[in-house]
Amino acid sequence: MKTIHISNIENIDKIDNLTLCLGFFDALHLGHLSLINKAKEIRGTIGILSFSKNPQTLLSNSKNTIINTLEMKEEILSSLKVDYLIVLDLSWEILNLEIDDFINKILVKLGTKNIICGFDYSFGHFGKGKPKDLISCSLFNVYVVNEVVNDKDQKISSSLIHKLIKEGNILEANTYLSRNYEIRGKVEHGFGVGRTISFKTANILPSDNFEIPSNGVYATKIIINDKSYLSMTNIGLHPTINKLEKPSIETYIFDFNEDIYCDNIRLIFYKKTREETKFSSLEELKDQLIKDEKEIRLYFDNLGSR
Helix, strand or coil, X not given: CEEEEECCCCCCCCCCCEEEEXXXXXXXXXXXXXXXXXXXXXXXXXXXEEECCCCHHHHCCCCCCECCCHHHHHHHHHHCCCCEEEEECCCHHHHCCCHHHHHXXXXXXXXXXXXXXXXXXXXXXXXXXXXXXXXXXXXXEEEEECCCECCCCCECCHHHHHHHHHHCCHHHHHHHHCCCCEEEEEEECCCCCHHHHCCCCEEEEECCCECCCCCEEEEEEEEECCEEEEEEEEEECCCCCCCCCCCEEEEEECCCCCCCCCCEEEEEEEEEEEECCCCCCHHXXXXXXXXXXXXXXXXXXXXXXX
């Protein structure tokens, strides 16, 4: 797959026989996959048109949490056999394009033949552009895909998945992602308390503004230098030891005793096993961690047998 960045709309090259999926594609969830699957039915060259960052970072001057970095999007889309990821570098110039200008200065110049979008897709200045505008211009074959819903008749959306992750409902979030949620980051020095009770942990500093699951203990896998290890992760404020101002992410890696300080890692979440708890002593905490490890090892054993 090839990634193309567009920072200047005057310099856009044509792509032959292009079927273009439109959206932000933050979570790359089941709804987004339905667009890509539709594009595969049409065949030809499949492209994804997205932004480098969530437009809300400019529109509301806020730093939004993310589910995937651009690098992660590239990896996922490449695995889905997408040909091009076309990234509009976020700017007021692009956000303020009127409907006709967005169509003619971006979509037409890209050589777009077919367009796939969701029923609620919007574009252009103030999001005034809608699928009906793409259809009425008669420049493309436009396929509008209906919403994908869960068994509660909720629309599967990035906002729903953000909410589920924030609540710690990882199992449900993973179902809608069709993969396990992960964050990436670097191992940094922590307080060193874990090693005093035989549970040495890796303190994870996220590499970006990932959506962090709610405080508690999680069954996780950690990938270090392309090797995967079973692990359990606590997200929380250290209520038993020394309460922190903001949650830390600490991972105990099973059957592992190497020095990985400053290493880049991938932390993959499978399920939440319990809430964060304040214990009366370190010994009581250690007893619970032993139980947590047994429970999580059994969970992965059962998962492997399915």
